[in-house]
Amino acid sequence: MQPAKYGVERRFKGIPASPGIAIGEAALRLTDEAALYNETIVPEVIESEKKRFTAAVQTIAEEYRHIFELAQNEENTVLPILETYLMILTDTLLADAIRRRIASGLSAESAVYQEFDAQKQFFTATKDPILRERAVDLDNVRERLLAGLRNATITHALAANKILMAQTVTPTDLMLYRSAGILGFATEIGGIASHSSILARSFSMPAVIGLRDAAHSVRAGEIVILDGYAGLLIVNPKPETLVKFEKRKQQEEENRQKLGKLAKLSSQTTDGRAIRLQANIDSLEDVDAAMMLGADGVGLVRTEYLIAQLQRFPTEEEQYEWYKEIAERAYPRPITIRAFDVGGDKYAEGVPHEENPALGLRGIRFLLYKKEIFSSQTRAVLRASVHRNIRLMLPMVSTLAELCAGLDFIATCKKQLAEHRIPFDADTPVGIMIETPAAAVMADDFARYADFFSIGTNDLTQYALAADRSNEYVAAIFDSFDPAVLRLMQIAVRAAKKRKIPVSVCGEIAGDPNAAELLIGMGVDELSVTPTSLLMVKKHIRKVNAAKATNLAEDAIRCSDNNEVRQFLSSRRRKAKPADSAVT
Ligand code: PEP
Ligand code: MG
Numbered sequence: 001m002q003p004a005k006y007g008v009e010r011r012f013k014g015i016p017a018s019p020g021i022a023i024g025e026a027a028l029r030l031t032d033e034a035a036l037y038n039e040t041i042v043p044e045v046i047e048s049e050k051k052r053f054t055a056a057v058q059t060i061a062e063e064y065r066h067i068f069e070l071a072q073n074e075e076n077t078v079l080p081i082l083e084t085y086l087m088i089l090t091d092t093l094l095a096d097a098i099r100r101r102i103a104s105g106l107s108a109e110s111a112v113y114q115e116f117d118a119q120k121q122f123f124t125a126t127k128d129p130i131l132r133e134r135a136v137d138l139d140n141v142r143e144r145l146l147a148g149l150r151n152a153t154i155t156h157a158l159a160a161n162k163i164l165m166a167q168t169v170t171p172t173d174l175m176l177y178r179s180a181g182i183l184g185f186a187t188e189i190g191g192i193a194s195h196s197s198i199l200a201r202s203f204s205m206p207a208v209i210g211l212r213d214a215a216h217s218v219r220a221g222e223i224v225i226l227d228g229y230a231g232l233l234i235v236n237p238k239p240e241t242l243v244k245f246e247k248r249k250q251q252e253e254e255n256r257q258k259l260g261k262l263a264k265l266s267s268q269t270t271d272g273r274a275i276r277l278q279a280n281i282d283s284l285e286d287v288d289a290a291m292m293l294g295a296d297g298v299g300l301v302r303t304e305y306l307i308a309q310l311q312r313f314p315t316e317e318e319q320y321e322w323y324k325e326i327a328e329r330a331y332p333r334p335i336t337i338r339a340f341d342v343g344g345d346k347y348a349e350g351v352p353h354e355e356n357p358a359l360g361l362r363g364i365r366f367l368l369y370k371k372e373i374f375s376s377q378t379r380a381v382l383r384a385s386v387h388r389n390i391r392l393m394l395p396m397v398s399t400l401a402e403l404c405a406g407l408d409f410i411a412t413c414k415k416q417l418a419e420h421r422i423p424f425d426a427d428t429p430v431g432i433m434i435e436t437p438a439a440a441v442m443a444d445d446f447a448r449y450a451d452f453f454s455i456g457t458n459d460l461t462q463y464a465l466a467a468d469r470s471n472e473y474v475a476a477i478f479d480s481f482d483p484a485v486l487r488l489m490q491i492a493v494r495a496a497k498k499r500k501i502p503v504s505v506c507g508e509i510a511g512d513p514n515a516a517e518l519l520i521g522m523g524v525d526e527l528s529v530t531p532t533s534l535l536m537v538k539k540h541i542r543k544v545n546a547a548k549a550t551n552l553a554e555d556a557i558r559c560s561d562n563n564e565v566r567q568f569l570s571s572r573r574r575k576a577k578p579a580d581s582a583v584t
């Protein structure tokens with residue numbers, strides 16, 4: 001440790017495990033692992049050492065059972081965790097192995113240390129990221145057991161109103177730290193799928209993990225800022241940094257108060273149909289905003305943003321980092337990454353000059369034309385999928401041949417990754433945008449191959465009505481409420497229902513307050529909107545009666561033009577208002 005570095009602002013980048021901003025003094029909890037690893041004992045104390053171990057197991061098991069009782073009314077994530085711990089703790093094979101190590105001349109602490117380490121190797125070596133994170137369970141039980149052996153209670157109360165810096169935090173600790181009132185925590189190890197991270201999120205406690213060496217580089221009492229959105233730890237912030245984050249924290253607080261309970265409430269209709277309300281995002285900041293507003297996931301990542309930002313196609317590595325970060329910030333909620341939709345009115349670098357670009361090499365057509373770009377993107381998405389919360393989506397599909405070529409290509413990329421033993425989620429769902437009339441009409445055939453549909457009403461409207469979405473002269477014609485568009489959507493939704501695949505709407509109509517009832521009535525399962533529209537749309541979803549909405553949608557679709565649809569919907573809304581306005 002170099003004392004000179006203290007006193008200046010230091011930043012550490014880790015993994016965002018639970019969103020929120022915390023500002024306060026650091027409280028440290030470190031363990032001296034090296035000293036514990038190889039303590040030997042004389043043969044005379046072997047029996048008493050074994051007894052000490054048995055007593056510690058009993059005490060900790062008792063402690064877990066007590067916390068189990070306390071947790072009966074807690075989030076349902078807590079109980080299975082405690083069950084897992086108890087199972088590990090009372091595993092007789094494990095206990096016997098530890099006793100054998102004591103008999104060979106190790107102290108109980110070192111025997112526990114070494115045996116848990118050996119067991120952990122198995123989980124750490126596995127390719128399955130979920131199992132790998134289970135290694136953390138072993139760490140948690142081991143730490144508790146060691147504390148029990150040393151007869152040491154971990155002084156949770158000392159961390160009150162502070163930000164905890166630790167190597168790792170066990171879920172049981174976290175429950176005690178939470179009741180002591182810590183502001184947040186930063187750990188050196190852990191995964192976003194670990195139980196502690198899951199709990200931190202359900203406690204709304206900001207947390208950053210994977211901060212290698214950070215805990216050892218912070219002194220107790222130093223002021224730290226924890227940014228659980230970006231996975232950042234700032235130690236000893238400069239005055240201007242402090243002002244900036246205090247402002248953000250205040251903003252977060254104001255938002256929370258303003259929005260009241262709505263961000264935390266589910267997007268359910270009055271008769272109990274759950275609608276997944278997700279966000280369309282362009283940037284990492286959008287992900288943070290969406291999560292803060294309680295989005296159920298990210299329904300559309302417009303990856304073209306990355307091209308626009310860099311003014312070139314990003315490398316596989318750049319994409320991997322970006323997708324991984326989005327997936328981590330949203331975790332455990334799902335994110336849907338759309339493959340580059342270039343061409344048309346979007347970024348057109350590398351697209352040959354075309355007389356009529358909107359009908360040219362757009363979306364999947366461009367990707368199949370520039371396979372090296374498609375390949376680097378697919379590989380990056382798959383590599384980022386290890387936490388299993390990523391879906392991949394193909395844009396602008398209009399023929400079955402395109403869809404099958406896209407799927408074949410993705411299968412080849414998977415094969416290459418597997419051959420090189422690069423981990424990825426082999427079950428990554430691959431879906432398609434429904435944004436051409438052809439895709440809507442052929443949806444029943446496409447649904448046999450696609451894992452999900454997302455209806456892009458912006459393009460579907462432009463292509464159905466032959467009205468350029470960015471041409472003000474045809475703005476009156478370009479209307480997603482036109483029955484021509486609604487009828488195409490209905491074909492796609494019905495096909496999805498028939499084939500039992502999820503269907504979402506991610507075009508702008510999803511964020512229109514007049515559309516929620518109509519779309520739910522059509523049978524749409526998910527809506528994906530800009531983060532700023534999330535709560536307003538949720539408010540409307542919570543007023544909808546899904547059964548009545550079905551009739552409304554049928555009537556709306558029968559209208560003969562867009563004005564008639566709009567008039568019909570607003571008259572129905574006016575009529576429904578008095579009865580429904582009590583529900584928020
Ligand atoms: C759409 O077409 O509706 C859509 C969501 O995609 P984009 O607006 O990015 O073309
Ligand atoms: Mg589109």
